[in-house]
Amino acid sequence: GQQVMQIPQYQHVQEGEDFTTYCNSSTTLSNIQWYKQRPGGHPVFLIQLVKSGEVKKQKRLTFQFGEAKKNSSLHITATQTTDVGTYFCAGRQGGSEKLVFGKGTKLTVNP
């Protein structure tokens, strides 16, 4: 079945450092989504990428979708303590109704 792998599982950074999490799928995805979950909270949608090679930016966050639509990345520039949380990627295989999540990357930021 469809699998979505995400690395690293944990990342500790000093405030101001950059952070990147990577997502890889065993199959081609129709689209990929990114979510953020604050400690004790629920996942909240950040963005969706649909096109091959697509790059989107939200302030200090940059999202990329690979040319083969099998991988994606989220990069945060100059992390802040408000960036703390777990970041998940989620994707649907073309034609599938299931939204499958990666295991997430837990980000902690030391002030």
Place this chain on the structure above:
Amino acid sequence: NAGVTQTPKFQVLKTGQSMTLQCAQDMNHEYMSWYRQDPGMGLRLIHYSVGAGITDQGEVPNGYNVSRSTTEDFPLRLLSAAPSQTSVYFCASSYSMVGPTEAFFGQGTRLTVV
């Protein structure tokens, strides 16, 4: 607009007991799903529904039943609770499978089976 509402927020069950986790959305979303979240395991899909009267299994369906009699409600039933079902359960909904498919999550139900 309440979004996705889950009840209860917390529950403790004894092994063998049954219960229903409630999920309701007021956004007229077609697609609804249940996930469980365990440490280090991310969000795993239990069951999902693409519309009233239609349900299907996700990655970890064993021990759970669902039904979708209305567009708004998607309850999750634990038939005979086991300690392995101790987890945080999230219900999610989205408008459809095409177009904007952002998933909206409920606040979660923290379930402990003793």
